[in-house]
Amino acid sequence: MDAGMILPVLATKTVDLVIMADIIAEEATAESARGLPLMAAITIFVLAMFVGFEIITKIPPTLHTPLMSGSNAISGITLVGAIIAAGAGQGTLVQILGVLAVILAMINVVGGFLVTHRMLGMFRRKR
Amino acid sequence: MDRESIITLAYLVASVCFIFGLKGLTHPRTAVAGNLLGAIGMAVAILATLAQPQLVEHPQGYALVAGGFLVGGVAGAISALRVPMTAMPQMVALFNGFGGAASTLVAGVELVQHQPIVGQIDPLVLSGYLAGIIGAVTFWGSLLAFAKLEEYKAFRKPIAYPFQQPINAVLGAAALLLTIWGVMEPARLGVFWLAVVVASILGFTLVNPIGGADMPVVIALLNSYSGLAACATGFVLENAVLIIAGSLVGASGFILTAIMCKAMNRSLWHVLFGVLGPTEETPTEEQVYGGKVKSATAEELALLFDGARRVVIVPGYGMAVSQAQHAVRDLMSLLESRGITVEFAIHPVAGRMPGHMNVLLAEAEVPYEKLKELEEINPTMVETDVAIVIGANDVVNPLAKTDPKSPIAGMPIVEVDKAKTVIVVKRSLSPGFAGIPNPLFAAPNCLMFFADGKKAILDLIAALKE
Numbered sequence: 001m002d003a004g005m006i007l008p009v010l011a012t013k014t015v016d017l018v019i020m021a022d023i024i025a026e027e028a029t030a031e032s033a034r035g036l037p038l039m040a041a042i043t044i045f046v047l048a049m050f051v052g053f054e055i056i057t058k059i060p061p062t063l064h065t066p067l068m069s070g071s072n073a074i075s076g077i078t079l080v081g082a083i084i085a086a087g088a089g090q091g092t093l094v095q096i097l098g099v100l101a102v103i104l105a106m107i108n109v110v111g112g113f114l115v116t117h118r119m120l121g122m123f124r125r126k127r
Numbered sequence: 128m129d130r131e132s133i134i135t136l137a138y139l140v141a142s143v144c145f146i147f148g149l150k151g152l153t154h155p156r157t158a159v160a161g162n163l164l165g166a167i168g169m170a171v172a173i174l175a176t177l178a179q180p181q182l183v184e185h186p187q188g189y190a191l192v193a194g195g196f197l198v199g200g201v202a203g204a205i206s207a208l209r210v211p212m213t214a215m216p217q218m219v220a221l222f223n224g225f226g227g228a229a230s231t232l233v234a235g236v237e238l239v240q241h242q243p244i245v246g247q248i249d250p251l252v253l254s255g256y257l258a259g260i261i262g263a264v265t266f267w268g269s270l271l272a273f274a275k276l277e278e279y280k281a282f283r284k285p286i287a288y289p290f291q292q293p294i295n296a297v298l299g300a301a302a303l304l305l306t307i308w309g310v311m312e313p314a315r316l317g318v319f320w321l322a323v324v325v326a327s328i329l330g331f332t333l334v335n336p337i338g339g340a341d342m343p344v345v346i347a348l349l350n351s352y353s354g355l356a357a358c359a360t361g362f363v364l365e366n367a368v369l370i371i372a373g374s375l376v377g378a379s380g381f382i383l384t385a386i387m388c389k390a391m392n393r394s395l396w397h398v399l400f401g402v403l404g405p406t407e408e409t410p411t412e413e414q415v416y417g418g419k420v421k422s423a424t425a426e427e428l429a430l431l432f433d434g435a436r437r438v439v440i441v442p443g444y445g446m447a448v449s450q451a452q453h454a455v456r457d458l459m460s461l462l463e464s465r466g467i468t469v470e471f472a473i474h475p476v477a478g479r480m481p482g483h484m485n486v487l488l489a490e491a492e493v494p495y496e497k498l499k500e501l502e503e504i505n506p507t508m509v510e511t512d513v514a515i516v517i518g519a520n521d522v523v524n525p526l527a528k529t530d531p532k533s534p535i536a537g538m539p540i541v542e543v544d545k546a547k548t549v550i551v552v553k554r555s556l557s558p559g560f561a562g563i564p565n566p567l568f569a570a571p572n573c574l575m576f577f578a579d580g581k582k583a584i585l586d587l588i589a590a591l592k593e
Contacts, residue, residue, distance in 0.1 A: 015143060035365030038250045045358060048371040052378025055150045061475055062495050064383060064482025067152045068350055069219045070162050071379045074145050075226045075350070077169065077372035078357040080176045081233035081364050086195055087188035088181035094239055095188075097232045099195045105229035106199025107206070111222045113166040114207035116152075119215070120159045122489040 013054070017047045066119050073112025079105035130180065137175035138368035144168025145372050149379060155495065172368050212490040213447050216480035217276035220269045220346055223353050227265025230356035231323055234258035237363045243313035252313040254362030256306040259319060260326040262356040267330030269349050275338060276479055285336045292400060298329040333399065339560030340444075340521060342479045344387045344398045351380025383481050390475030392527075392537040412564045416556060419569035422577055423550075429590035431548055431574075435512035438462055439504060441472045441541050442484045445518010445553065449580035455517065456491035458584050461591055470497050472504040472514075472541045474522035505542045514546035518580045520559030523551075525567055535561045549573040552583040 036044075059067055082105045086098030128136075145168045151161015182188055203222075210218045234255045243249045274282040288294075305322035309315065337345050354376025361369025388395050432438070440459070446452060459469045471493065477484045485498055508514070516523055519541075526533040527540045543549045544567055551568060554577065558564060567573055576583050 015146065019139075036367060038362075041362055041365065041367070041370060044367050044370050045362075045374055048374035049378050051146060051371075052149075052375040053382065055146065055375075056153060056379045056382050059153045059383075059386075060155065061473060061482055061500060062155060062485045062489075062498060063152060063158055064386075064475075065215060065219070065480055065486045066158060066162070066482070067149075067379065068347065068383060068481060069215075069222070070152045070165055071149060071376045072219055072223050072226065072350055072353065073162075074149070074165050074169070074372050075223070075353040075357050075376040076229070077145075077172060077369050078226060078230045078233055078360050079169075080172055080366060080369055081237070081360050082195070082229050083173065083176045083192050084179060084181060084364065085233050085236035087177075087192045088179070088185055089188070089236055089240065091239075094236050095191055097236050097239075099191050101229045101232035101236070102192060102195025103199035103202070104225040104232070106196055107203035108222045108226035108229065109169055109203065110200045111203030111207040111218070113162060113169070114204055115210065115215070115218060115222070116162045117159070118207065119212070119486055119489070120162060122212070122486070122492075123155060123158070123495060 017051055020047070062123070066116050066123075069112055069119065070116040073109055073116060076105050076108035076112060079109055082106075130178065134175045134178055135367075137171055138366070141168040141172035141175070141368050142371040144171065145375055149375055168372075172372075212487055213450055214277075215486055216342065216346060216478075216483060217273045219480065220272040220276060220349065223346075223349055224266045224269025224273065226353045227262040227269065227349075227356050229262070230353070230360045231259045231262030231266065233360050234262065234363055235319060235323070238313075238316060238319055241313075248310055249313055251363055251365075253306070253310050254359045256309050256319060256322060258356055258359035258363055259323050260302050260306065261352055261359060263323045263326035264330035264333070265349055265352040265356055267327045268334040268345070268352070269330075271331055271334045272342065272345055272349065275334075276342065285338060291332065291336060295329065295332055295400075298325055298332065301325045302329060337399070340391070340476050341398050341560070343476050343481045343483070344384055344391075344395070346480045347380055347383035347387055348395075348399075349380075351377050351384060354378075354380055387476055387481055390539065391535075392539065410564065412556065412558075415564040415566050416569050420556065420575055421573070422575040425576070425583070425586035425590040426593075428550055428574065428576060428587055429593070431513050431550070432462065432465070432467065432591060435462075435467055437468045437470075437507070437511045439470050439472050439508070439511045439514045439543070439546065441474075441477075441514060441516045441519050441523060441543055442488070443474075443477045443517060443519025443522060444479060444483075445580045447478055447483065447487055448518065449582070451517060451581035451584050452487040452491040452493075454581050454584035454588070456488070456493050458515075458588055458591075459493060459497075461588055470499050470504065470507075472543075473498050473500065474519070474539075474541055475501075477519055477522055501539050501541060505545075508542045508545040511546040512548065514543040514549045516543055516549065516551045516553075517584070518553065520553070520565055521561045521563075523567055524559070524561070524563070524565045525570075526563065526565070533561075533563060535563070543567065544570055544572070547572060550576055552576045552578065552580055554579060 082101035148165030151157040238255045309318040358373025527538040
């Protein structure tokens with residue numbers, strides 16, 4: 001099968017899935033006082049898992065390492081939680097743990113994206 | 128629109144950026160843009176978070192966040208810009224571990240501040256425990272993987288202790304029981320930190336017995352875990368962007384893990400818990416090698432290239448260790464200048480992380496069109512005049528095809544034995560990770576060149592130029 005034909009279709013499909021999940025989430029959020037209701041969260045989780053599997057079905061081995069370090073940087077999204085913990089947290093212990101979490105997640109994010117960029121630059125250079 | 132909706136929309140934009148960013152990373156042409164898109168998504172998510180009402184209400188908290196940004200950003204940037212390409216596997220492992228640790232800390236902070244729902248199972252507490260445990264396993268597992276890849280003396284060999292599997296089972300059960308206890312009595316925060324300690328030990332004991340050629344699987348799996356930890360943190364914070372980004376990474380890490388396992392024809396269970404090594408039926412080195420191994424000097428080997436038309440180079444971990452990638456590129460250029468076709472055979476598990484060889488050869492400016500996968504290169508082996516194996520062993524061992532009882536039986540290999548002549552650059556006849564002798568070295572068409580990878584290639588180049 002021609003990958004070039006499948007991917008655009010997959011892409012639109014996956015975006016649809018996520019938008020759908022977010023609509024469900026937002027509707028549910030409006031009804032609930034506290035953030036994201038559990039069922040909506042589970043829905044998003046399952047759909048996002050499928051999206052993940054669908055996008056990354058065929059990766060050329062050339063890109064295994066950059067894909068790994070790039071996705072690794074994305075997993076630094078936990079930085080969002082770290083910022084809330086450090087910025088809005090009450091009490092010294094919470095603030096210390098929060099700042100520590102910000103530092104660690106920030107190393108993950110900045111280091112991950114930069115190192116991936118460096119590696120990909122090497123793949124591109126000799127063209 | 129109110130502030131909450133704008134922030135939620137910004138998180139949605141970030142999620143879409145992550146999806147397209149990851150998709151971009153799966154194609155060489157779009158990879159750079161994909162990575163940038165991921166970074167943009169992250170920036171959007173960070174800005175949206177900084178605008179959260181909880182933060183705006185406590186303006187003094189921004190100083191703490193800014194301090195963390197500065198320290199973490201500088202440390203991350205310096206290590207990312209300084210790390211040599213050969214040390215990439217351990218760098219990725221380390222970054223990965225930091226992400227896991229951050230998830231654990233965030234879960235801890237949230238549980239400290241959370242007013243649990245009394246009298247029923249609080250999903251927030253449950254996901255807090257999951258995030259804490261998965262994050263701690265990721266952190267300690269990655270730290271140990273880092274130490275192994277850096278080849279620190281203490282970690283070069285697995286630390287031996289009895290009852291490894293039962294101990295893992297007990298630790299896993301303990302983490303589970305502590306989680307149940309914690310969910311039943313969410314006010315006891317000590318239970319959470321105890322679960323984190325148990326998970327930390329588990330992260331260590333799980334990675335401890337794994338090494339060598341199995342490292343790519345472990346790195347991919349830990350990558351998946353760090354995503355799942357972030358995902359669980361998303362359930363704690365009730366935040367969709369964490370759940371989406373975390374699941375994407377969890378899925379991508381899992382697919383890479385599956386690819387690596389398939390490349391070795393082993394199940395994930397076997398990689399994690401199986402013992403790889405010679406069995407009683409494995410022929411001894413004496414039986415395989417006895418008097419049949421021929422070694423050659425650079426000058427003798429140089430003669431092989433007279434009249435050769437096609438050369439295939441098979442790099443392995445030995446090329447990374449001796450930093451031979453630039454010498455290999457020079458050898459390629461020299462051979463090509465004589466009208467010889469040169470291609471590279473890349474085994475999926477060559478090296479210490481998925482794609483390790485590709486990155487090193489890219490650093491040495493070998494065009495990636497020359498790097499071929501097994502399915503593509505193996506049919507051309509019969510037409511190959513000289514195959515040069517540099518620091519690889521198990522991935523070229525013909526026993527995988529011929530001996531169903533061998534520990535590597537069924538593993539796809541680079542079929543260099545079919546080439547007219549095989550040159551194996553290796554420091555000694557010592558076995559590879561599987562611990563078995565390699566009959567290729569004793570084959571009539573094989574010549575050993577006992578030397579350090581880089582020195583061997585430089586000597587060969589010098590001999591070719593004479």
